Amino acid sequence: MKIIMLGAPGAGKGTQAKMIANKYGIPHISTGDIFRANIKEGTELGRKAKEYMDQGLLVPDELTVDLVVDRLQKEDCANGFILDGFPRTISQAEALKNANQTLDFAIDVDVPDESIVSRMAGRRACVGCGATYHIKYNAPKTEGVCDVCGKELILRDDDKAETVQKRLKVYHDQTQPLIDYYKEVGILRTVDGTQNMDDVFAAIVTILGA
Ligand code: AP5
Ligand code: MG
Ligand code: ZN
Secondary structure (H helix, E strand, O other): OOOEEEOOOOOOHHHHHHHHHHOOOOOOHHHHHHHHHHHHHHHHHHHHHHHHHHHOOOOOHHHHHHHHHHHHHOOOHOOOOOEEEEOOHHHHHHHHHHHHOOOEEEEEEOOOOOHHHHHHEEEEHHHHOOOOOOOOOOOOOOOOOOOOOEEEEEHHHOOOOOHHHHHHHHHHHOOOOOHHHHHHHHHHEEEEEOOOOHHHHHHHHHHHHO
16 A cells, blocks of 8 residues: 655644554655654754755755655565655656656645644654644643653744745645646545544545555
8 A cells, every 4th residue: 555645734644644554554654754863863964954944945856855765665665655745746756656656545634724823833743752742632641741752842843933834835836736646647535634633534544445
């Protein structure tokens, strides 16, 4: 099962992708998570990616495409994968196609811009394991502390209000065209992302099959 997640920043791609990965036993590959791990480790890739991410811009294809294509060649992807945050442009979609990755589903988690802002402002991420929470919709048991590993929860650097606006603009300009692209390929499925997390997940399972 080869799946990609589409949707605006904060639509719930990561939240749903983790749940899908667990249920179907396929790896969850998030380019945003890979970049953030590199930033944390202080790698050259992390240093370069951070310049763009902090401005709400896309990281250039030269730093992104090979990384994903190589990752998909690893053995754990043999039975499928769930890609979250890639492809994000038509050129990235073409690169995936040229790498002979035939996708089964492109799931668009549809959430209007008005709802996005409060989701981002309330998101908290664990500095240790990367688990994601929301102060209102998915609160940790103890405020500011990760349920999974006990480390501190922080606001992501690019979740500041002005950066969120920029990310939304970049999404509409560069990523939204993928919706029509995958509609034409015939694999687009849209779910209403304004529902609660479990209902969004149930809608996705209906599409993928139990
Ligand atoms: P990335 O990490 O991919 O960020 P994004 O696309 O902006 O999306 P987010 O991770 O912010 O949101 P999400 O949809 O995963 O939502 P989440 O589940 O967390 O990319 C970051 C940056 O990296 C980019 O800006 C770019 O610079 C770079 N980058 C990454 N990939 C790239 C690529 N391919 N090419 C170039 N550059 C790239 O949910 C959000 C919040 O809402 C959470 O708090 C969650 O708990 C809550 N929530 C989730 N679902 C629900 C629900 N149903 N109801 C209520 N609350 C909910
Ligand atoms: Mg995410
Ligand atoms: Zn944690």
